[in-house]
Structures are given as C-alpha cells and as structure tokens.
Amino acid sequence: MAMRTPTPLLRDLADVGVHVGDLWDLVNTDATYRAAVPVLLDWLRHADDRVPSQESAQIKEGLLRALTVREARPAAAPEIIRQFREIHDPLVRWAAGNALSVVADDSVFDELASLVRDTRYGTARQMIVQGLGRSKDPRAPGLLIGLLPDDDVVIHALNALARVKAPGARAAVTELLGHPRVVVRKTAEKALKKLP
Template structure:
C-alpha cells in the first residue's frame, strides 16, 4: 500500500489537507476565492448574454459562446452573428476570445481579412490569441502571403505561432520552405521544427 508523501515537516499531503480543513483562516481564504470566481463568471455570463440571445433568435441554442467552441457540429447560421459581435467589440477580453475562437472554422474564410484587421488592432491577450486561431483555421491558399507577412508583426508575440500550421497547410512547397527558414527563430523554432518533421 502506497504511503502519502511526507512534506518537509513530516506531514503527509492528506494530513496537511485535514489540518487545513480545520483552519478558519484557510477556509475563509478559500471561500473568498470561490466567491471571486463566481462573481467573475457572472460578469462574463451577463456580458455575453446579448450574443446568446441573438444566437437563439437565429435558432442556435447555447448557454455560452464557448459551447460553440467546444462542439464538432457545424453552425453556419451562427457565423454572421458571431462576426457582428466580434466587430462591435467592447466585451470583456474572455468574451472576445470566445467569439474569435468560435469563428475558427473553415467556413469563416469569408471573414479572413476582417480577422486580420482585428488581430492587428487587438490589445487583449485572449482576443489576440483567439483571432490568431481564427486566422489559422479559416485561411485558404489565397491568404498564404498575408499569413507570412503577419509573422513579422513582432508586437503580436507568440500568438503568431498559431499561424505556422496554416502556412504549412495552405502553402505547399513554399510553406515548407518558410517553416524551414524559421527553425532557428527565437519565437517560432520549436513549432517550425516539429512541423517540418511532421508529414501532416
């Protein structure tokens, strides 16, 4: 039978947790943290409610935009609504991220130029990340040169890594050459090397 790991004070993790469960200061801290998490979740829920309502009117029933991010079912009727709200902006960063990630599907290729413009203007970390994912997922062969250009926008940091797989997917031989040229790049090297080794 495995024994619980001893901490430096000679107490097992189980014993430590049992002690903490009786510690009023610890319990108060945990309760405060939980309250903060619930309050933040409620703020986000209220913020995205207009989006959820618009989706419902179009026949797309979800409790959160993240439900679309996490489904494998297509939702073509939702795309114009999501794009409209993404362009309006003004939502918390986490909601903006969910909108962009929900648009990270091939059928959203019609909005690729919009994604690029929003990506270049985005300031929130989540929004940037979500838009980079949308740019990669919706890219077609005609977007190859623009994808490569975006790699040079240093202000977007490592969110640009998402674009590498799309460059390989849509770029063919040119895409592979771009990736090979990035195998020593300080930001892209790891993903570039992995993609140049992969046959997919």
C-alpha cells in the same frame, strides 16, 4: 470569473436557429453551426461598441474561439486578421492566431506572411505558423524555413514544414539537431522523418 454572454448576442444566435445559453457552449461543442458564423463575425467586428470595455477582451476571446471552425473558412479570415493586429491582450491575440490556423487559406497568404514575420507579435504567431502547414502557396516552404531561427515559433515552423513536406528544407532542419532546447531537437528529428 467568466463573463456572461450578452443577451443580445444570444438573441441574434437564436434568430438564426442556434440556441445556446452561453457563447462558450459553441466553443465546447462538436456540432456544426454554419448559420452562427455571420452573427459571430458581426459581434466580433462590433464588440468594442456593444460590450462594456472591461468585458470586451473576454467576449472577443469567446467569439474568436467559437469562430475557430472550418465552417468559418475563409470568410472569417480578413476580420480575424484585423483583430489580430488591433488586439492588445496577448492571450486574446493568441486566440486570434489560433483561429487563423483554421479559417485562413491561401487567399490571405500575403497577410499571414506579414503577421508571422513581425516578431513584435511574439508567441501569438505560433498557430498561424502551424496553420501554414496546410498552404499550397509555393512561397510557404521558404517562409517557414525563414522562421526557423525565431525561438518563438521554431517548433511550429518545423511542424508545418513536415506537413507540407517542403523540398529543400532538410539542410535547415538538420542544423536544429544541435539546438540548445531539447524540444526543438526532438521536433527537428520528427520533421526530418517526414521531409523528402
């Protein structure tokens, strides 16, 4: 059952000119809503204080998904990184990782590298890894190559390596042509077509 958006949150959004009947209206729109970003961030930061504990995870997921827009880059990244570390619900943590794939930039590269190397976060890291395909940081290709043995994120690392056209990645990617999972082998084949 979907949670109702707290009325004070809707009021705060209306105060900045963003009129919606539900938080998910933002998630499901193609319209831009730059003015809402500070409000959404404030609510994400204080959700545990403002929302009953049994509703907190779902409201946070909605806030994270609403913040998964370029207009939130890079301002939302530090708070979403903090949330990623503190959230316990795996689906909500995945939503935080997905948001980071859009809002994070190289100003938080060190924090992203720390998150993606930490295998305790499992598949919640997938979209952060994929988002590293936008990175211009010279350490990104090496980080991504280092993630290829990690079955939780290997496909996303391959996609990111192909996107950054990482020099020196061909040998590591070629090794995956013999991977036991068909999807990994096929993704490696596609990546090799794009790699220098």
